[in-house]
Amino acid sequence: MVVFYYGTLIDSTEHRLSDTASVFQAEIHGLDLALNFVMTLQSWGIVRIFSDSLSLLKALSFDSSLDPEIWCLKGKLHSILQSRQLSLHWVPAHKGILGNEMADYHAKNATQHPSVDCSVPKPRRLLTRELQNALLLTWQERWVLAEKGRQTADFFPHVGLQPHLFSPHVMQIITGHGRFPAYFCRMGLLPSDLCACGEKVFTAEIAAVLLALEQISDFLGRKFIYTDSLSVLESLKSFYIHSYHHPLVLNVLHLLNKLASRDFNILLCWVPSHVGIVGNEEADKAAKLASTQTNSTVPLTDFKKYTKVLFYSKWQRQWDTETENKLRAVKPHVQPWPSLMNRKADTLLTRLRVGHTRYTHRHLLLGEQAPMCSQCNCSMSVQHILSECPNFNSQRLHFFRVDSVDLSLLLGKAPHVNLFAFLRSIGFYPHI
Numbered sequence: 486m487v488v489f490y491y492g493t494l495i496d497s498t499e500h501r502l503s504d505t506a507s508v509f510q511a512e513i514h515g516l517d518l519a520l521n522f523v524m525t526l527q528s529w530g531i532v533r534i535f536s537d538s539l540s541l542l543k544a545l546s547f548d549s550s551l552d553p554e555i556w557c558l559k560g561k562l563h564s565i566l567q568s569r570q571l572s573l574h575w576v577p578a579h580k581g582i583l584g585n586e587m588a589d590y591h592a593k594n595a596t597q598h599p600s601v602d603c604s605v606p607k608p609r610r611l612l613t614r615e616l617q618n619a620l621l622l623t624w625q626e627r628w629v630l631a632e633k634g635r636q637t638a639d640f641f642p643h644v645g646l647q648p649h650l651f652s653p654h655v656m657q658i659i660t661g662h663g664r665f666p667a668y669f670c671r672m673g674l675l676p677s678d679l680c681a682c683g684e685k686v687f688t689a690e691i692a693a694v695l696l697a698l699e700q701i702s703d704f705l706g707r708k709f710i711y712t713d714s715l716s717v718l719e720s721l722k723s724f725y726i727h728s729y730h731h732p733l734v735l736n737v738l739h740l741l742n743k744l745a746s747r748d749f750n751i752l753l754c755w756v757p758s759h760v761g762i763v764g765n766e767e768a769d770k771a772a773k774l775a776s777t778q779t780n781s782t783v784p785l786t787d788f789k790k791y792t793k794v795l796f797y798s799k800w801q802r803q804w805d806t807e808t809e810n811k812l813r814a815v816k817p818h819v820q821p822w823p824s825l826m827n828r829k830a831d832t833l834l835t836r837l838r839v840g841h842t843r844y845t846h847r848h849l850l851l852g853e854q855a856p857m858c859s860q861c862n863c864s865m866s867v868q869h870i871l872s873e874c875p876n877f878n879s880q881r882l883h884f885f886r887v888d889s890v891d892l893s894l895l896l897g898k899a900p901h902v903n904l905f906a907f908l909r910s911i912g913f914y915p916h917i
Contacts, residue, residue: 486518487587496522499591501598507608511592512538513554514603520561523571531570537578537585545573621645636661652826688787689772690714691733694721694753698740707750713758713765721753811840811867815896822898830905833917838896840867844916870913871895880910 488496498518502511519534526532536542544550545559565571576585595602607615624644628634640659641649657663694717697710712718720734721741744751756765801819815838816822825831836842845865848855856865860876863869870877871892878888884903885895895901908914 486515486522487584487591488519488522489584494587497587497591498522499595499598500602501595501600503601503604503607505607505611506605507611509538509540510554510605510608512536512541513558514605515588515592516541516558517554517561520558520565523565523569524561526569529569531572532565533572533574535574535576535584537576539575542573542575617646634660652824687714687716687731688733690717691720691731691737693768693772695733695737695740698737698744698751701749701751707752709752709754711754711756711764713756715755718753718755812838814868815892816898825900833905833914834896834900836917837867837871842867842917844913868892870911871907877907877911880907884910 486498487494500514500518502514506514516534516536523529523532523534544552544555545562550556562571576582578585578589621644628638628644631638637660651659654663657665662668690712691714694710694712701708701710720731721737741751756762758765758769797819804813804817804819807813825834844856845867847853857863858865858869858874858876861869861874872881872890872895875888881888881890884907885901895904901907905914908917
């Protein structure tokens with residue numbers, strides 16, 4: 486803080502603040518020193534205080550500030566204004582203004598003092614950052630040592646506050662918490678962690694175990710049943726019968742309980758498959774040659790998969806007859822396609838695939854004439870705009886490297902990366 490009286494330096498004060506003090510706190514302290522000096526004056530009528538801190542002057546002008554140091558300065562200003570004229574002024578920094586340059590010189594010189602002259606509390610932002618870093622460190626230690634969330638840790642080994650925006654489907658893959666048999670099995674909602682493609686195999690394996698139990702039920706003693714299906718053994722771990730079990734699992738558990746009550750000692754053992762174990766290889770051969778059908782109950786999962794395949798086959802046959810359908814030209818096979826991450830882009834892509842856009846179909850709603858291509862003298866359609874019209878050949882060459890391109894390459898399962906850039910270049914994008 487420096488004091489000038491009619492252009493002459495009459496006083497200066499240097500204070501070294503705490504090393505954690507912010508620039509804003511230093512500016513507050515400088516103004517506080519100036520106000521304390523003014524309060525000691527007896528004869529000066531008009532006092533002008535200059536500062537290069539616009540943020541400090543704005544904070545003093547607002548009533549919404551929560552900083553106690555700002556309110557302390559406001560109290561001193563109010564007290565001084567009761568007895569003398571005082572005004573605050575802003576000056577730009579580092580412009581060669583004598584008073585401001587001298588104040589900066591003394592402020593820098595104060596940092597060389599051997600000890601702190603005035604302690605100020607740590608700024609709130611610094612405290613917040615230190616607390617945040619401490620919490621992140623604790624979080625990281627727990628994340629490394631945790632037993633859960635290991636699949637997510639493979640993708641994100643380090644914790645942080647930066648948000649990661651993924652679709653719900655991607656989040657299910659990253660966390661492993663989704664519509665997966667392994668997750669449902671862990672929650673007790675499925676008897677097996679097999680993929681849907683292995684449900685029929687599971688049914689066959691558990692049916693074989695049931696058949697073996699029925700064959701040995703007339704011979705007392707210790708019995709061993711070997712199977713290469715680890716999922717079957719997992720489903721039979723608990724002898725407590727749950728309502729959500731596979732129906733054949735229930736039958737096996739019921740028969741095991743019944744045999745145990747008759748003093749049968751039955752051990753179920755796992756053997757690896759396709760490694761040359763004689764009994765296992767013979768069982769596989771017998772399974773492939775099997776011709777006898779059983780009357781066992783068909784599990785719901787097997788039935789659902791069968792009906793799904795049946796419906797998809799019927800849907801595909803009907804879809805093949807839709808020769809005039811615009812979407813079929815792009816999507817000849819009935820199958821789910823992934824959605825784009827951006828909702829708006831996905832909506833526009835769907836409109837292009839079905840061939841219904843605002844530009845090409847608004848005339849149906851407004852009772853107008855269909856839009857015509859002045860160059861080709863034909864109706865404007867998505868196919869004409871994207872792949873046929875010669876007006877856009879140069880843009881096609883630039884974005885697609887060809888002047889005529891098939892719609893399936895532009896709008897297929899993986900749309901062309903330059904599709905929307907091409908549509909913007911020809912001015913069609915806003916009219917989709």
